[in-house]
Amino acid sequence: MRIQNSGFKIIILSLSTLCASLFTASSAYAMHISEGILPFNWALLWSLAAMPFVAWGLYKLKKESSVDLSFKPLVGLMAAVVFIISCMPIPVPTAGTCSHPCGTGIAGILVGPAISILITAVALLIQALFLAHGGLSTWGADIVSMGVMGSFAGYLTFKTLRSVKINLAVSGFMAGLLADWATYLMTSVELASGIRGDEAFMPLFLKILIAFIPTQLPLGILEGAMTAGMVMLLYRKRPDLLVKMRVLKPEEVAG
Amino acid sequence: MENSVRLDLDIKSFKYPDNTVALSDIQISMKSGEFTGLLGSNGSGKTTLLKVMDGLLKDFDGSVLLDGTEIRRLSPKEIYRKIGLIFQNPDEQLFAPTVFEDVAFGPLNMGFSEAETSERVLGALRDVDMEHYAQKSIHNLSFGQKKRICIAGLLAMGHEILLMDEPTAGLDPMGEYRMMRLLTELNRKKGVTIVMATHSVDLVPVFLDNLYILSRGKIVRGGSPEEVFTAPKDMEEVKLRLPHIAEMIYKLKHEDKIGFGKIPLTVGEARREILKIMEDVKED
Amino acid sequence: MENSVRLDLDIKSFKYPDNTVALSDIQISMKSGEFTGLLGSNGSGKTTLLKVMDGLLKDFDGSVLLDGTEIRRLSPKEIYRKIGLIFQNPDEQLFAPTVFEDVAFGPLNMGFSEAETSERVLGALRDVDMEHYAQKSIHNLSFGQKKRICIAGLLAMGHEILLMDEPTAGLDPMGEYRMMRLLTELNRKKGVTIVMATHSVDLVPVFLDNLYILSRGKIVRGGSPEEVFTAPKDMEEVKLRLPHIAEMIYKLKHEDKIGFGKIPLTVGEARREILKIMEDVKED
Amino acid sequence: MQIFSEHLRKDHGLSGIDARVKLVFALVLLGLVLSYKGFIFPVVVLAGCLSGCIYIRVPLKIFLLRFSEPLFIIIILVLLKFFFSGSEVMFSVEVFGINITGHSDGLKEGLTIACRILGAVSVLALLGFSTPFTALMSALSWLRVPKGFVEILMFAYRYIFVILEDAQVIYNAQRNRLGYAGFRRGLGSFGTLTGSLVLKAFDRSHAITVSMIQRGYDGDMPMLKHKPFRALEVSGALVIVSVMGVAWKIL
Numbered sequence A: 001m002r003i004q005n006s007g008f009k010i011i012i013l014s015l016s017t018l019c020a021s022l023f024t025a026s027s028a029y030a031m032h033i034s035e036g037i038l039p040f041n042w043a044l045l046w047s048l049a050a051m052p053f054v055a056w057g058l059y060k061l062k063k064e065s066s067v068d069l070s071f072k073p074l075v076g077l078m079a080a081v082v083f084i085i086s087c088m089p090i091p092v093p094t095a096g097t098c099s100h101p102c103g104t105g106i107a108g109i110l111v112g113p114a115i116s117i118l119i120t121a122v123a124l125l126i127q128a129l130f131l132a133h134g135g136l137s138t139w140g141a142d143i144v145s146m147g148v149m150g151s152f153a154g155y156l157t158f159k160t161l162r163s164v165k166i167n168l169a170v171s172g173f174m175a176g177l178l179a180d181w182a183t184y185l186m187t188s189v190e191l192a193s194g195i196r197g198d199e200a201f202m203p204l205f206l207k208i209l210i211a212f213i214p215t216q217l218p219l220g221i222l223e224g225a226m227t228a229g230m231v232m233l234l235y236r237k238r239p240d241l242l243v244k245m246r247v248l249k250p251e252e253v254a255g
Numbered sequence B, C: 001m002e003n004s005v006r007l008d009l010d011i012k013s014f015k016y017p018d019n020t021v022a023l024s025d026i027q028i029s030m031k032s033g034e035f036t037g038l039l040g041s042n043g044s045g046k047t048t049l050l051k052v053m054d055g056l057l058k059d060f061d062g063s064v065l066l067d068g069t070e071i072r073r074l075s076p077k078e079i080y081r082k083i084g085l086i087f088q089n090p091d092e093q094l095f096a097p098t099v100f101e102d103v104a105f106g107p108l109n110m111g112f113s114e115a116e117t118s119e120r121v122l123g124a125l126r127d128v129d130m131e132h133y134a135q136k137s138i139h140n141l142s143f144g145q146k147k148r149i150c151i152a153g154l155l156a157m158g159h160e161i162l163l164m165d166e167p168t169a170g171l172d173p174m175g176e177y178r179m180m181r182l183l184t185e186l187n188r189k190k191g192v193t194i195v196m197a198t199h200s201v202d203l204v205p206v207f208l209d210n211l212y213i214l215s216r217g218k219i220v221r222g223g224s225p226e227e228v229f230t231a232p233k234d235m236e237e238v239k240l241r242l243p244h245i246a247e248m249i250y251k252l253k254h255e256d257k258i259g260f261g262k263i264p265l266t267v268g269e270a271r272r273e274i275l276k277i278m279e280d281v282k283e284d
Numbered sequence D: 001m002q003i004f005s006e007h008l009r010k011d012h013g014l015s016g017i018d019a020r021v022k023l024v025f026a027l028v029l030l031g032l033v034l035s036y037k038g039f040i041f042p043v044v045v046l047a048g049c050l051s052g053c054i055y056i057r058v059p060l061k062i063f064l065l066r067f068s069e070p071l072f073i074i075i076i077l078v079l080l081k082f083f084f085s086g087s088e089v090m091f092s093v094e095v096f097g098i099n100i101t102g103h104s105d106g107l108k109e110g111l112t113i114a115c116r117i118l119g120a121v122s123v124l125a126l127l128g129f130s131t132p133f134t135a136l137m138s139a140l141s142w143l144r145v146p147k148g149f150v151e152i153l154m155f156a157y158r159y160i161f162v163i164l165e166d167a168q169v170i171y172n173a174q175r176n177r178l179g180y181a182g183f184r185r186g187l188g189s190f191g192t193l194t195g196s197l198v199l200k201a202f203d204r205s206h207a208i209t210v211s212m213i214q215r216g217y218d219g220d221m222p223m224l225k226h227k228p229f230r231a232l233e234v235s236g237a238l239v240i241v242s243v244m245g246v247a248w249k250i251l
């Protein structure tokens, strides 16, 4: 791809490449557990745990796309969006550094957990293969934390809040927030069990959890805001899309 | 500023990152208040040249001077207060959700108040005959309507130099004619310097002062329309043709040996020439 | 199938979701092997009409019959084996990374072998004069080049019915002429039924059998080019104009009272008419 | 986009090798590195892959970019292990009332993990640098990765470029009309950019689908066919893998 403009270059650079170099203690393994951190057994275990979910996503994909030819391209598009969002460094004032949101909350809301997991798996694989962001051996672990936990948390939060008539923006915000935090909780579990060696699990887990807090607390809020913004944008400008993806019922859009 | 040089190009070569050489050896300059045309076949480099003149493409060998200063040394703000570019593909230019918001983007950035902006926007929309569409979503316009909004977006800003990449492609004949009238007016009355890339050979002679023909990234000919449009064969070499009117008279003159003097390029001129010839014939 | 009706439209009305009524009361039909033109100003509904004929827009009142079957009852596969549509904006049509892959997409889906596909692709690229660009990335083409690739993408599939939305807009004059020649050839030699939406009034009379004028979503006139292009005033009402040649002769006839018979529409015809008049004048 | 390796020289010795061979080879090597308990073997692998990268002349800038994230993580990890875990005290100082203790066994453990990470990352980096995306994709489908998954991968990869390209286009258009003038309007411009980017992306995906259906897309993308394996490549890979296996065992 050509980059013609230095100003734009700066934005894109800050969007995608600086994220690699500006990571800090806690955000370093914020969402993506890097290649090689997990020993073989753990890598295998998490991969086995992730596979049924991915298979579920594929099953759904097949079902949906057989009635709607435009479904696969749409899923591909969402995967690209998740890819870009989760490459985006966000300055976190409390830690004076950068971390990144994951975008699974919005995906969970728009296409449901099954497809959202599939989307995350795809985005993670491209990042692992071509950016050394995450890894092949930690792919399974990353799918479990970002895909499974994030998607379900986002989806369930949104559905629950919507069913008790909470408005769209707040539901979106909470979905994004909880998706982010659920991911970080799970990542801490995976990391603690993966690198503890002979240490006890709990203390290390807490240590990691605490290390995450300065970045992940505000980041969750940011992700919430972003998710809410995206939902509201679609609601205002393209409600037909939300109806098509069954986020809203047609009668909720009219007027 | 009358007759001072506003844009002075001396481009040795420009290469895209995939090594396509899109421009080479280009030396032209546009004086203040001139209406210049760039004519050339597909892929001849018109768009590339306009983007270079607009400061969007910077990796060229040579120099582009805007009012005497190398354009790569100017900040975007300094460039875009003076120069406005209309992109060939409207989708490259429109980004705001509604027509009004899109056209208002420029004036707001120039620091106009809301009232002033709104006035400018409506004026510009009226100029392109789209005043009833202000609240419509950009996405829901026809191609020609999008093209009109692109033009309105620049008109609302009131630039001193306008670069237009096929401004009339996709407009209906009436729109095309009105657009060209509007541009001529801007040019004549307000002294706006205009550079227009186009394929519309029929339109060119009616409006332009100066004309350059591009072929494979090189300027192969330049001058007034009369000087440039000569024999059909020369035009075919660069994948262009004469205006229809000129073609007909050319054939009458050279194949049917009817004694036309110079080849007229527009309907009006041709009509006069034909009437004159008929008088001559009658008198014989 | 000679002269059987292939597309039969009877559209009471079509509304976009934002309640724009884009078409109303349209009754036309295209016979096998006909070359039909749709002429109309910006926003008159040409693109909408083509999309309806292509089965892309379905929420209309009325019926569209493809070979006698209501098009909304046909599967995409059944429709697109017969009909191909070229979009007005090339960016809506091109999606593969390289030129070759994009053009090959259709033939591959039709089940041709790799060898056969490759042959078709190269043939189609040659037809649009782009054979040297097969490996270039789609993104890196000029507007007119993209337009050519769109056309190649359909040519490679060999449809029986082609719907073309401004196929020549953005092409250089030579490309425009070659494209129209190619279409005429497809139409005359292979019996391809062609419907073309266009603004190019100068081009129309040379090539088309039939012409409809759309204005605000309605068909306001139809017939052969001679029947449709009458007085300049009528054309201006629908924001169009006469071909330049016709305009000139029209003025000579009505304003300068020169005794032309019928108004010629093309360069060739006009030349003959002028020669005839000169003979007459001489003999007087 | 520089972050992808597509633009790398296509004419080096490794690019011609069948992507399937490279993929399986990389997976086996990765498994060996991860299941190894010490740090000698990963270092050997690292050295091998680094020489591979030098051989195919990966530009230094891109190379550093690729390794910057893992390197950072490694530093953090080692520090974490060194100061917070382990039992054998190496040194202990008090700074401003805080007791800082370094552990030698913690350090060793940290370094072991560090080597494992570097080894694994270098394997993937070499794979990524030497193989075009589409080739990797068809290798995946040969490995019986479900077709639906590979298709989504291809769509996603394509859209990443489309979206980035659109971002650039919108940015240029904004700049042209004096966008990003001043901080407040700059933020506003950026908001408009992201908003329209999302909407444009959906429109784009819709348009692309329509265009694909028009040209006969029926839910399955046509896939590249595989050429037969070449004996030399396969046996070469086998030899290296077995040497590595032996090394894994004895080191």
Ligand SMILES: Nc1ncnc2c1ncn2[C@@H]1O[C@H](COP(=O)(O)OP(=O)(O)OP(=O)(O)O)[C@@H](O)[C@H]1O
Pocket: A002, B016, B017, B018, B020, B021, B022, B040, B041, B042, B043, B044, B045, B046, B047, B048, B049, B088, C139, C140, C141, C142, C143, C144, C145, C170, C172
């Ligand atoms: N981004 C790009 N990367 C590589 N090559 C490009 C790029 N854009 C254009 N080109 C090539 O550069 C040449 C000039 O392109 P340009 O867009 O300037 O042509 P043009 O005269 O505007 O044509 P058109 O009449 O079709 O608009 C063409 O051969 C084109 O293929």
Ligand SMILES: Nc1ncnc2c1ncn2[C@@H]1O[C@H](COP(=O)(O)OP(=O)(O)OP(=O)(O)O)[C@@H](O)[C@H]1O
Pocket: B139, B140, B141, B142, B143, B144, B145, B170, C016, C017, C018, C020, C021, C022, C040, C041, C042, C043, C044, C045, C046, C047, C048, C049, C088
């Ligand atoms: N998606 C849409 N939603 C709502 N209105 C639309 C949409 N697309 C087009 N329109 C409106 O419908 C009318 C007809 O549009 P159409 O695109 O058919 O015009 P057209 O004849 O093709 O014009 P052009 O010559 O500019 O291509 C226009 O007024 C346009 O604003």
Ligand SMILES: [Mg+2]
Pocket: B046, B047, B048, B088, B165, C142, C143, C144
């Ligand atoms: Mg161009």
Ligand SMILES: [Mg+2]
Pocket: B142, B143, B144, C046, C047, C048, C088, C165
């Ligand atoms: Mg149209």
